[in-house]
Amino acid sequence: MHRQVRTTPRKRPRQSRSQATVDSLLGATARVLVRDGFDGLTTNAVATAAGVSIGSLYQYFPNKEALVAALIEQHIEKMNSLVLAELAAVATLPIAQAARRVIELTIKMHCVDPKLHRVLTEQVPRVGRLAKLREADEICHRMVAGLLAARKDELAIHDADLSAFLLVSTIEAVVHRAAMLYPDRLDDPRLIDETTLLVTRYLGVAVH
Amino acid sequence: MHRQVRTTPRKRPRQSRSQATVDSLLGATARVLVRDGFDGLTTNAVATAAGVSIGSLYQYFPNKEALVAALIEQHIEKMNSLVLAELAAVATLPIAQAARRVIELTIKMHCVDPKLHRVLTEQVPRVGRLAKLREADEICHRMVAGLLAARKDELAIHDADLSAFLLVSTIEAVVHRAAMLYPDRLDDPRLIDETTLLVTRYLGVAVH
Amino acid sequence: MHRQVRTTPRKRPRQSRSQATVDSLLGATARVLVRDGFDGLTTNAVATAAGVSIGSLYQYFPNKEALVAALIEQHIEKMNSLVLAELAAVATLPIAQAARRVIELTIKMHCVDPKLHRVLTEQVPRVGRLAKLREADEICHRMVAGLLAARKDELAIHDADLSAFLLVSTIEAVVHRAAMLYPDRLDDPRLIDETTLLVTRYLGVAVH
Amino acid sequence: MHRQVRTTPRKRPRQSRSQATVDSLLGATARVLVRDGFDGLTTNAVATAAGVSIGSLYQYFPNKEALVAALIEQHIEKMNSLVLAELAAVATLPIAQAARRVIELTIKMHCVDPKLHRVLTEQVPRVGRLAKLREADEICHRMVAGLLAARKDELAIHDADLSAFLLVSTIEAVVHRAAMLYPDRLDDPRLIDETTLLVTRYLGVAVH
């Protein structure tokens, strides 16, 4: 369906100067993406915005796709680091509290760099390794799946897997939709409360 | 952020010959879109696929965007026609049954032309009138919002609007995710059952 | 230097209906030319402005050049008809009065359809038969040349031809420049007075 | 009436290599203009004639208009340099000699690159900054206006401004017409003599 191009960085930067160049290129990519959208993203624009020559850009990235891929990876990385920090704690909490924490976490993930997140979500073609973006969303999936499986007894569910699919879709969607359509609502505690209610009622868990 | 381009068709076809041309252009657009993705969509590719000269394409569509816009509108039209047929019936049903019907309807909407739907959803930049695609999704939104408001007494909710937002996001997301990740699951009645359960439990409605 | 294309009308219109079509096409050409400039002049625009189908346009004019050529010819015709009416009278007048009449005539010629004249002068490439436009300018030339030759005795000139060249260039230029740069000045009698003075002094004729 | 396009060069060449490219592009523009006329002037033709890739052309010139604009500016520059050298000298001469010098100068200006001058004058649409070409013509205007105003006492004129307009139109026109219609005559001293006579007689200055 699509020409498949190498998206791995050309060479790992060893020296700190090189690292700085790579960073400024990724930063520039993000800025250009936010400013001009995906079709405004040209390698020359990125190089200029990074204060780097076009030649240098190609020193580190074999092509445009690699640039975007690296940015996405970086973005995912940031979101993942948020998740990992919370994972352990959530696992041991009462279901209701766990649900709330997961919801709050999902919101935080959408707030890492909202404008960039939006462009990445809405405009960047989801092809090739770019599908990695989706993986990030699925981290929450696996987490919830694990929680449900572990505490099946407390819950009014019969198919942990299916329920996980439902809940994860739900939480992700509610947060994503809110972020896209009504960004302000993300700060509204009632959204979290109500979503928690949706989860707990479905799971048959009383909230104390 | 984005150049805004006219996306309205250039002229109405008067003779049946030209209507055929327009139809074959839209058909070709869909095919190319599915085959080559959004960046593979070139006006020349569409014209060729339609067996029509590039000049004819531009007689009816001022640019590439207009072509996609028309296709989207057509796609939405098809989905809307599905919805309208169901609207009246659902309104009078018991909540649980209504929920099920809405879920089934959402699934049907995703099955109109799944491959095209996928490309339209994942790759077509959501700009300008293309945002109309989103509107289609929101048709279900308003429907549910209306239902909830009308029967607030039977339900364990305090903010019909917020609940509608949650439910609509949920149903849409579950179906959309299933369609994207596990298309087979759309035929699985357990998905419908479980989603209905999620809805009814949240609303505090007993299923008989 | 340029591809030479046939610019003669395709067929002489015999019936009055045909003549009306040709007229409305020429009228439309002039209007489009004034409205959109020479590069805005497309055969389709002309046909539309004339309320005639593009097919009919090509019934009467073999190509775009022929259209423009015919318009120019028509424009020249109008200007010529002005000149012919004055020719006889001027020939017998005293030099000073003749000069004045010629100058006034030149002004009138520039006022036939000033906007069209301007576009024709400034934007229409002077190629092929379009050079005919220049001929119109030269009608005054020959007139003055004749006058001078006939009355060589009264005048302080030794080379009637050269003097004619000078005077005609002068009168044309003064009027043309005024028309282009300061259209209002065309109505100012002082312009005519002073130009007449220029002519009479050069010719060594006392003004009574 | 006309789309207004940017005609300023895109970037200043920094290396000598790129200056050479710009020069060859302008040279090629002139050659193509003379060879094929203004509508034969395509960016591809210019790039080819310059032995440069089309991409390089667009590095320095945003569009066709910019190319022509730069060429015109260059042409004007050359003509201006001629004028500036003469300016001081002429101002102090006796009127008759000054007139002759101005006429000779005007002729020289038309001989800088006659073929190019002709195309520029006859075919290049006078739009936007292209109107600058006219400014060049007006340099002589202001010069003469200054001369007349300064020496009003010696002259048989009452409105220096109007007289300047007349004379400048006259000299320009005579030279321009000669250049266009009878290029050989430009070398004929009788043309200069007679034109000088026209000027001096009009101004009421005796020629010794």
Added chain:
DNA sequence: GATGAATGAGTCTTCATTCAT
């Protein structure tokens, strides 16, 4: 004769990518 749909050669222009300095 009239209509207007169809044609496609020809232009402009962009932008990822290379490579000489």
Added chain:
DNA sequence: GATGAATGAAGACTCATTCAT
């Protein structure tokens, strides 16, 4: 390593002209 000039394939779009109805 860095620079930025050069490249050219590729794509959008126009418009004079033809021809089936």
